[in-house]
Each structure stands twice: as C-alpha cells, then as structure tokens.
Amino acid sequence: MRIPDPEPMPMISLASSPVSSLASSPAVPWSQAQVPVLEARSLTLDYPGPDGPARAVTDVSFRVASGERLVLLGPSGCGKSSILKALAGFLRPAGGAVEIRGKAISGPGPDRIVVFQEFDQLLPWKSVRDNVAFPLRVARKLGVKEARARAERALRRVGLGRALDAYPHTLSGGMKQRAAIARALAAEPDVLLMDEPFAALDALTRRTLQEDLLALAQEQGFTLVFVTHAIDEAVLLGTQLHLLAAHPGRTIATFDTSGLGLAERGTPPFEDVVRHVHDLLFADGARHV
Ligand SMILES: Nc1ncnc2c1ncn2[C@@H]1O[C@H](COP(=O)(O)OP(=O)(O)OP(=O)(O)O)[C@@H](O)[C@H]1O
Numbered sequence: 001m002r003i004p005d006p007e008p009m010p011m012i013s014l015a016s017s018p019v020s021s022l023a024s025s026p027a028v029p030w031s032q033a034q035v036p037v038l039e040a041r042s043l044t045l046d047y048p049g050p051d052g053p054a055r056a057v058t059d060v061s062f063r064v065a066s067g068e069r070l071v072l073l074g075p076s077g078c079g080k081s082s083i084l085k086a087l088a089g090f091l092r093p094a095g096g097a098v099e100i101r102g103k104a105i106s107g108p109g110p111d112r113i114v115v116f117q118e119f120d121q122l123l124p125w126k127s128v129r130d131n132v133a134f135p136l137r138v139a140r141k142l143g144v145k146e147a148r149a150r151a152e153r154a155l156r157r158v159g160l161g162r163a164l165d166a167y168p169h170t171l172s173g174g175m176k177q178r179a180a181i182a183r184a185l186a187a188e189p190d191v192l193l194m195d196e197p198f199a200a201l202d203a204l205t206r207r208t209l210q211e212d213l214l215a216l217a218q219e220q221g222f223t224l225v226f227v228t229h230a231i232d233e234a235v236l237l238g239t240q241l242h243l244l245a246a247h248p249g250r251t252i253a254t255f256d257t258s259g260l261g262l263a264e265r266g267t268p269p270f271e272d273v274v275r276h277v278h279d280l281l282f283a284d285g286a287r288h289v
C-alpha cells in the first residue's frame with residue numbers, strides 16, 4: 001500500500017543552515033514501504049460543551065517513525081494533552097484519524113504506556129517495588145519473581161534503588177515521578193506517551209531525568225511522544241518538534257531537532273532553534289491562552 005506524502009508543513013531542517021530556512025520535507029524521509037508507528041492525519045478533537053461540541057484541536061498531522069521522539073510544544077490550552085489522549089486511545093477523533101502502525105486507534109492498549117504529569121499515579125498501599133511489579137504481573141503476565149526482578153532493575157535505573165520497600169507517601173514528588181517513569185519503562189513499551197512528566201520538578205532533578213530518558217530511549221529504542229511547554233526541554237528531547245497554537249489547537253510549525261541532543265545543549269545551533277521557537281510562540285496569534 002502506498003503511503004501518501006505527509007501534510008506539507010513548515011519544517012525547519014537543521015541540515016540546511018541557517019536555521020530559519022524553511023523546507024517541506026519531514027524530519028525522517030519516508031519511503032513508500034514505511035509505516036509510521038504513530039500517525040495523526042488532519043486530527044480534529046472536540047469536547048462536549050453546553051452549546052454543542054467545543055473544538056480543542058483542529059487539523060493536526062504528524063508521523064512518528066520507530067524510535068523517533070516527537071515533542072508537542074505549545075501554550076496552555078493548545079491541545080497537547082488532548083492529542084496525547086487521542087494517541088492513548090482515551091479520546092476519539094471528531095475528524096481525521098490517529099493510527100498506530102497503520103491501524104486506527106480505537107482504545108487504550110498494552111502497546112502504549114502513558115505517564116501523566118500528576119505525582120499521585122502510584123497505588124498508596126503498595127511498596128514502590130510492587131507498584132512497578134504489579135502491572136507487569138497483570139498486563140505482561142509475568143510471575144512474581146520475574147516481575148519483582150524487572151521492577152527492581154527499572155527502579156535502580158532511575159536512581160530509586162534505595163527506595164524499593166518505601167511506600168509512596170514517604171517519597172518526594174520527584175521520587176514519585178521517577179517511580180511512575182520506572183513503572184512505564186519496566187513494561188518495555190513499544191510506545192511511550194508522556195504528558196509534562198517533569199514539569200513540577202526542580203531544575204536539577206529535571207535535568208537528571210531528561211538525561212536518563214535520553215539514555216533509556218537509546219537503550220530500549222521505544223517511540224516517544226512527549227508533551228512539554230519548556231522550549232529547551234523540547235529541543236533537547238525531541239527528534240521532531242511539533243509547535244502548536246491555542247484556540248483551537250493547531251500546528252504552527254514543525255522542526256527537525258534530531259541533530260540537537262545533550263552534546264549540543266547550549267551551543268549556537270541549539271540556542272538558535274530555541275530562539276526561533278520562542279519567537280514563533282510569542283508571535284501574535286500563537287499566544288492566546
Ligand atoms: N475534559 C474536557 N472537557 C471539555 N474541554 C476540555 C476538556 N479537556 C480539555 N478541554 C479543552 O480543550 C482544550 C485543550 O486542552 P488540553 O488540556 O489538551 O490543553 P494543553 O495544551 O494540554 O494545556 P496545558 O498546557 O494547560 O496542559 C482547552 O481549551 C481545554 O479547555
């Protein structure tokens with residue numbers, strides 16, 4: 001089956017300097033045989049309102065290849081969480097389509113794991129270890145021993161090796177969030193959907209977790225959709241950046257940020273993209289929040 005070319009959107013390619021030059025090619029060149037892991041095509045999302053459906057997102061399109069990291073960036077109310085909910089299968093499109101590996105997303109599935117922004121995602125009556133092990137037993141059908149061993153590995157990986165037996169109420173916000181991330185990663189998801197997971201963390205913890213996430217993405221090769229309103233975080237973590245404006249949520253621009261990672265942080269090319277995104281976000285029409 002031939003996959004139609006992606007929607008033409010402004011794409012800032014880092015390969016073509018200067019940064020402000022616009023090109024219409026996608027971040028990853030698509031061959032005809034390539035089926036994206038995730039795809040949104042002219043995605044439109046509504047919520048029921050007192051006077052009929054209220055439009056939250058209109059005509060958003062993107063493709064995410066295996067192992068790519070798509071970041072959704074934009075002001076409050078631009079529909080970032082709504083798009084993530086559609087990818088997770090919690091919100092049906094009012095128009096257009098969301099697909100996983102070429103199939104319409106019709107509900108949640110074990111192939112997609114979601115990490116929310118809220119700290120209280122853990123079961124308060126279970127230890128940190130069992131919070132991570134429990135879903136492995138239920139969803140992945142692992143035995144107790146194997147689930148616990150895998151949980152411990154994941155928790156050590158995010159620096160919680162000393163909190164295995166602790167209960168959630170004894171953890172700091174950052175530790176709870178690390179545990180939620182460990183729970184997601186232990187499931188070894190094909191697709192990881194993260195909604196501002198680091199937003200409420202202090203700068204140091206946030207930086208460490210950003211680095212951890214990049215290392216884990218490298219190791220596990222999952223496909224990531226990451227929501228943030230922090231520009232530098234978006235440029236650092238994404239291989240592809242999708243910039244949205246609000247009311248209703250719509251695409252302003254997409255950027256290929258695959259060449260900008262930890263090693264480039266603070267360098268002129270990195271800062272150029274940050275400035276460019278900042279200018280677009282604060283341009284009239286984009287910042288109605
Ligand atoms: N459950 C809901 N019912 C009705 N409207 C909703 C609902 N959830 C979100 N909306 C509306 O949809 C629009 C997009 O909301 P969404 O939560 O996706 O934005 P966001 O970009 O994630 O914002 P934030 O950065 O503040 O989290 C907003 O106008 C919001 O008011």
Ligand SMILES: [Mg+2]
Pocket residue numbers: 080081082195
């Ligand atoms: Mg949100």
